[in-house]
Amino acid sequence: MKTIAMAMVTGWLGLSALSVSAQDIQLLPEGQTLISLSVTEKVSVEQDTLTAVLRFEREHRDAQTLQREINTAMTQALAQSEGIDSVDVSTGYYSVYQYNNAPQGGRVDNFWRGAQSITLEGTDAQSLLELAGEIQEMGFVMNNLSYSLSTQRADEVRDSLMESAIARAQANAERAGRAMGKTNVDIATISIDQSLGYAQPMMMARGMASDSAAEKASPVAEAGESEVSLTVSIQAVAK
Numbered sequence: 001m002k003t004i005a006m007a008m009v010t011g012w013l014g015l016s017a018l019s020v021s022a023q024d025i026q027l028l029p030e031g032q033t034l035i036s037l038s039v040t041e042k043v044s045v046e047q048d049t050l051t052a053v054l055r056f057e058r059e060h061r062d063a064q065t066l067q068r069e070i071n072t073a074m075t076q077a078l079a080q081s082e083g084i085d086s087v088d089v090s091t092g093y094y095s096v097y098q099y100n101n102a103p104q105g106g107r108v109d110n111f112w113r114g115a116q117s118i119t120l121e122g123t124d125a126q127s128l129l130e131l132a133g134e135i136q137e138m139g140f141v142m143n144n145l146s147y148s149l150s151t152q153r154a155d156e157v158r159d160s161l162m163e164s165a166i167a168r169a170q171a172n173a174e175r176a177g178r179a180m181g182k183t184n185v186d187i188a189t190i191s192i193d194q195s196l197g198y199a200q201p202m203m204m205a206r207g208m209a210s211d212s213a214a215e216k217a218s219p220v221a222e223a224g225e226s227e228v229s230l231t232v233s234i235q236a237v238a239k
Contacts, residue, residue, distance in 0.1 A: 031239060035176050035185070038233035039168045041161040044225040045154070047147040050125045052132045052219070053092065054140040057115035066112045067096060077118050077135045086124035087131055092117035117143060123150065125221065133218030145219055149226035157228045158194050165232040166190070173236040182238035193231040 028034055056073045060066035074091060081089040096114035118135065122128045136142065170187060177185040 028237065029239075033177075033180060033182065033238045034188075035173050035236045035238055036234070037169065037172055037176070037236075038231055039165055039172060040229055040231040041165040041168070042227055042229040043157060043161065044227050045149060045157050047149045047223045047226055048123050048153050049148050049150045050122065050128050050221055050223075051144070051146055051148065052120040052128060052142065053117055053144040054120070054132060054135050055115055055117045055143045056138075056140045057113070059111050059113040061111055063096060063098075063112045066114050070094070070096075070114050070116050073138060073140070074116055074118065076138055077140065080134055080138070081118075081120070081131060084127055084131055087120050087122040087128045090119045090121075092119055125223075129218045129221060136219070142219060145221050147221060147223045149228070154226070154228055158230050161228070161230040162192065162232075165192075165230050169232045169234045170236075173234060173238070177236075177238035180238060185236050185238045187234050187236045189235040191233045193233070194229075 054077075056070055056077070058066055058069050060069070078089065078091075081087065094114075094116040096112060098110055098112050100108055101111045102109035118140070120128050120132055120135075132142070132145070169190075170185075173187065174185045177183070
């Protein structure tokens with residue numbers, strides 16, 4: 001019966017061992033060793049996409065009057081956005097509901113309250129922030145202002161990490177082989193796992209100007225960073 005040695009590369013190489021089936025080992029000729037390992041490349045990338053969500057909210061005793069006010073405000077906001085090709089604009093939720101404005105136990109005093117949102121998104125931060133400020137002047141309030149990393153940029157970064165990750169995996173497999181006295185190491189299988197993590201973005205948003213600033217002020221935002229990573233897992237045969 002043939003006895004096959006198997007190297008589990010851990011700890012001192014800083015690698016994680018993959019699970020290997022007994023069948024994989026039995027298929028190896030005598031004197032060959034199966035090495036399973038993975039390496040991860042990571043890089044922090046400046047976020048490139050800014051998203052602003054603004055909300056128009058009003059209340060009125062008459063539902064029709066309330067809805068006309070909301071509809072008019074949304075129409076004006078969309079008109080203000082026309083011609084700015086670098087900013088993607090979409091409308092969000094539209095909600096109208098009735099509530100009792102009277103104190104508890106008092107006479108019923110029904111009001112209607114309604115709101116609708118508009119979302120601005122783009123990589124041209126200056127144009128987007130200026131537009132957001134103009135929409136705020138129409139009576140909208142900022143609901144959310146945040147940066148993120150676009151899918152396109154993340155894919156570009158991950159692609160750039162692939163070559164270095166594969167090279168590191170190959171080098172570590174060869175290092176493990178040398179430690180066992182093996183002079184020839186060939187990669188048999190390879191898999192690539194891509195992921196995207198987020199660091200806390202640095203961000204400010206304000207709609208009020210200081211005494212020395214102009215009466216109209218655009219909100220302010222500063223991009224943070226996202227961590228992009230790519231993991232390469234290999235099985236190599238050392239002989």
